[in-house]
Amino acid sequence: MDSGGTVLVMSSASLALILVMDKPVVGYIERRNMHIRIANGVTAETQLQSVVDATSDLLGGVSELCVCPDYRESVGRYAFLVELQGNIGADASAAQAALHDELQKLNENYLRDSRAGKIGMPTVRALKPRTFVGFRAWKIRTNNIAAGQVKVPIAVWDEVNLAWLEERVICDINI
Secondary structure: OOOOOEEEEEEOOOEEEEEEOOEEEEEEOOOOOOEEEEOOEEEEHHHHHHHHHHHHHHHOOEEEEEEEEEOOOOOOEEEEEEEEOOOOOOOHHHHHHHHHHHHHHHOHHHHHHHHOOOOOOOEEEEEOOOHHHHHHHHHHHHHOOOHHHOOOOOEOOOHHHHHHHHOOEEEEOOO
């Protein structure tokens, strides 16, 4: 307990129960261990969301997304799986370089590893419309859980989820 009467009582992956003057306060912290690791670099979910937010207009507006490691080339890279709000943007071909630049600005590990050739240029893969609506329905059905329990993670690495999402890729948007 600190001098103000605050003590951390319990913490989980996303919540903390804190007693302030003997009154409980529950607060959202964030999901933990939500990141992608390629080569020596770790990129957090918040950084991945930030780079997409900064480049969304180039693609034509991203309504939902997830990011996964992509090892289809000899050097690993990030694959941004995006559901667009409409048609692919006129400047979509610039998105790959823009994502790369934003990742370099936000993450010095990515900057170092990309300069060393350990991480390739990210790829952007457009998904069919309503893919994430279908993803949630599929998770509810296969896991027999309530709708409110299904979250689409930004960082996806589970092979079953990846296979389901990759079946719905309509095209790669790259240079």
